[in-house]
Amino acid sequence: MKTKVNQVKTWLNENRGRGAKLLQLMVQENSTRGNESGAQAIVIEKCRQLGLELDIWEIGDEDLKNHPAFSCDRHNFEGNPNVVAVLKGTGGGKSIILNGHIDVVPVGDSKNWTHDPFSGHIEDGKLYGRGATDMKGGSAALLLAIESLIKTGIKLKGDVIFQSVIEEESGGAGTLAAVLRGYHADGAIIPEPTNMKIFPKQQGSMWFRIKVKGRAAHGGTRYEGVSAIEKSVRVIERLQQLEKDRNARITDPLFNSIPIPIPINIGKINSGEWPSSVPDLAFIEGRMGVAPDETIPSAKEEMENSLQELNQTDEWFRENPLQIEWFGGRWIPGSLESDHRLIKELSASFQEIIGEVPVIEASPWGTDGGILSSVGNTPVVVFGPGITETAHDANEHIVLEDLYVASEIIALTIMKWCGVSN
Amino acid sequence: MKTKVNQVKTWLNENRGRGAKLLQLMVQENSTRGNESGAQAIVIEKCRQLGLELDIWEIGDEDLKNHPAFSCDRHNFEGNPNVVAVLKGTGGGKSIILNGHIDVVPVGDSKNWTHDPFSGHIEDGKLYGRGATDMKGGSAALLLAIESLIKTGIKLKGDVIFQSVIEEESGGAGTLAAVLRGYHADGAIIPEPTNMKIFPKQQGSMWFRIKVKGRAAHGGTRYEGVSAIEKSVRVIERLQQLEKDRNARITDPLFNSIPIPIPINIGKINSGEWPSSVPDLAFIEGRMGVAPDETIPSAKEEMENSLQELNQTDEWFRENPLQIEWFGGRWIPGSLESDHRLIKELSASFQEIIGEVPVIEASPWGTDGGILSSVGNTPVVVFGPGITETAHDANEHIVLEDLYVASEIIALTIMKWCGVSN
Known part of the structure; x- marks a missing residue:
């Protein structure tokens, strides 16, 4: 040999x-x-x-x-x-x-x-x-x-x-x-x-798309509208918090030297059609990491619950709830x-x-x-x-x-x- | 008569x-x-x-x-x-x-x-x-x-x-x-x-487009990249602050009952190509209000200086400065x-x-x-x-x-x- x-x-x-x-x-x-x-x-x-x-x-x-x-x-x-x-x-x-x-x-x-x-x-x-x-x-x-x-x-x-x-x-x-x-x-x-x-x-992962609604208005009276971009910033902050919470639970020593074991990556955002209009719609797309000992459905549920919480605590989202869709890529x-x-x-x-x-x-x-x-x-x-x-x-x-x-x-x-x- | x-x-x-x-x-x-x-x-x-x-x-x-x-x-x-x-x-x-x-x-x-x-x-x-x-x-x-x-x-x-x-x-x-x-x-x-x-x-106004650079990476190791979306949130916050500062100076009684006399409207954002990549580029487009007693060039200069300040105080922007372009609409x-x-x-x-x-x-x-x-x-x-x-x-x-x-x-x-x- x-x-x-x-x-x-x-x-x-x-x-x-x-x-x-x-x-x-x-x-x-x-x-x-x-x-x-x-x-x-x-x-x-x-x-x-x-x-x-x-x-x-x-x-x-x-x-x-x-x-x-x-x-x-x-x-x-x-x-x-x-x-x-x-x-x-x-x-x-x-x-x-x-x-x-x-x-x-x-x-x-x-x-x-x-x-x-x-x-x-x-x-x-x-x-x-x-x-x-x-x-x-x-x-x-x-x-x-x-x-x-x-x-x-x-x-x-x-x-x-x-x-x-x-x-x-x-x-x-x-x-x-x-x-x-x-x-x-x-x-x-x-x-x-x-x-x-x-x-x-x-690590597993899957893709999500979040639909954020706003209310259009002329940019000169933007206070009459609700900016889907500003509301998206709230969603981004929520996802950052969720990432923090989920990663705080990871104790597997195989992840010891990894800064963020199961990241939530926000990969895309698109909102608005016209510079001087308040945008009434935004789409945020990203990728959620899933721990090796976690299942895809339980990770999805955690994100859905987190957004649901935002839907309940934010006045605008209460009336115009965020919608999440799991699309495209998914890795077990x-x-x-x-x-x-x-x-x-x-x-x-x-x-x-x-x-x-x-x-x-x-x-x-x-x-x-x-x-x-x-x-x-x-x-x-x-x-x-x-x-x-x-x-x-x-x-x-x-x-x-x-x-x-x-x-x-x-x-x-x-x-x-x-x-x-x- | x-x-x-x-x-x-x-x-x-x-x-x-x-x-x-x-x-x-x-x-x-x-x-x-x-x-x-x-x-x-x-x-x-x-x-x-x-x-x-x-x-x-x-x-x-x-x-x-x-x-x-x-x-x-x-x-x-x-x-x-x-x-x-x-x-x-x-x-x-x-x-x-x-x-x-x-x-x-x-x-x-x-x-x-x-x-x-x-x-x-x-x-x-x-x-x-x-x-x-x-x-x-x-x-x-x-x-x-x-x-x-x-x-x-x-x-x-x-x-x-x-x-x-x-x-x-x-x-x-x-x-x-x-x-x-x-x-x-x-x-x-x-x-x-x-x-x-x-x-x-x-009110006058004009359109702007801000180019925000990031550094791409795989979403699973997003800490190796710099998200153009996250950096855009910094730019949005800066524009919100600039709007606040500019409006605090408006004393003309004709604006008394207007919540935001000269708004800065963020009308569009586009960033990213792929849910599980860290986006390396974002474009923010919007419309800046100009007070009746102000000139277009002086308003532009104020925004440019404000972004320049961000370029100097933020480590990433120091190396990858924000770029602003005045395009399309302009109303004297x-x-x-x-x-x-x-x-x-x-x-x-x-x-x-x-x-x-x-x-x-x-x-x-x-x-x-x-x-x-x-x-x-x-x-x-x-x-x-x-x-x-x-x-x-x-x-x-x-x-x-x-x-x-x-x-x-x-x-x-x-x-x-x-x-x-x-």
Whole structure:
């Protein structure tokens, strides 16, 4: 085994450029929602070259849409498939799912980017672009790990099921579709950008939209109206208080070093049509974090009650109650015991490659891990090379060294988990 | 003269239905910005029937666009003309401009309207619809007053110059175009919705747009980013404080009964693209009131300094300063001494018809009066039948009785001002 591990490590060290090149090609394909096909084509070609068993399909059948965990406001999946590629084991070993999402969030204000958001520009050992960190870098690390095993002639006992899914950023319909298509395993690694930390627990989350009513008036007599913007400030303050209250209850040591374990993010506000009219309507959209030991319905109820309280205490809201809608994205929280064998073997591999004990924390965001574990009954750990802080930000980037090191750690973990035939 | 006045009053009493019908036709034509032609066609037809000298033209020539008082972000005026209709006097009297704008603001959330916003629905003596009060009702009162003088055979000495202009709601380019075309007079009445109050002074105003920067991040690690929405709340608070400070300085007794003499209205906010991203950009748009004795540049400077202070005291804004842009609408403030002969004659007519002393105040909003007086050298009083509170609001309406009474007052004022030949 030691010789084989060394062969893999040597191959990976000699073929780092392949990982960088693959990631660059993936980043250069804009795969924002509805545009995933170009990046998937790069993945498909790579899997074909590796000789994996490919399963490529457009999601969106009735089974998926009727599933209780389906949470998605997208209607058209045509031309933007899910991809699963299997490296069959020789038998007798544990199987593993390696799951990455291909979709990326919008680029934001492109003026804030130094390079084109889809340049894949490499400078000082970093690769730049939307998705570099979240999480094409993770997927490239998975593919590089698989390639190293194949190229060094390792025969695994258990199956390796590589998944490149769509829709993670909007609620996990891609991974849910893969689960419903029958893909389960004894364990799963999702290389989301964890800064090389290991996350046995994943925060859940869901999106909300709050409708705030005002009363229109001419801006010159604004005292005759009620500003939906001013009332929205009250709602924002209420959400900030709710976030504070909810986080004060978190005692899990895995959250110890996280400033706000389960944030409530206010991501959008739109109000008003005319500078000199008092706005009569505002929409606030955001994302509510859900603790790993909490359920989605109980978190929703807490926010609904909090807004209900505001409806009762504020004179205007008493007559014009706030309305909340849960729409679009929803990520089920996930939780694996910290002493699960998958965590242990990943940690051991980490220590073997890096020479340090890994940081084990709870994830600050939802991942597809909740669906894999709660619907797919697959134990999940989240661990990847990307930089948490640059995810969703301008100038998103990844440190290529981390990608290579993550590939080594993952390759080693796969060997231990799936077992190697002689 | 007394007989003639009585003839006019009698005619107006017997022909109230004409005013209601005319207003209904005008309201039924949606004349939001860029769509003014239909309502102008109604006005043109009425003026043609009255035998007035019509001047119909598309504004937007170089003289207009190069004028320092021109403040307009509209590029295409084709097909939506300005209308001026003159009733020539016999000579030797004072001339009067009767100015109304045909453009109306957007309807806002149409769900808040009981009837279609362009229904012109009449119920309980009220006529409903966008523009009923602001200010097609005022224009209808002017036309009814002119009609009463013509139909009763009154020969005026001075010219009556009726104007139906576009673009008042966006900064007065229509009235400015009429001034530059050569229309001046010894006095002017603008029947904006004053609740039958007389406004010798008009507040000025202008539009602003503030750009607020944030730093994007994933919503799950929102503490890594800086929310442009949260920073916008700081800006909103600062604008509220500035409004308070500016209004504390207003001592003019004409503002005594106005809760906020020169409001700063925050009319729009837009921020964020994605519920689970920290928004990195916000735009706040609004309208700043300018006191009658203040200049536009000095008011702008005060707001710019106030934001500059925030840029210096807030750590984030120090590195990412707020940017302000003055765009679109701008209304020059106007001021006429309260004992001007035009005010006196209007007040006397008011008292003669209603039997009460009129309320004389400063206007809570900008009107085209600033352009008529400062560019056109025409003394201006603002007085009209509409309901200030319903302007720009859902279910905008006018009390038809007020329209009829305003017609009488205006007809009487015209007779006194222009003089009647025997």
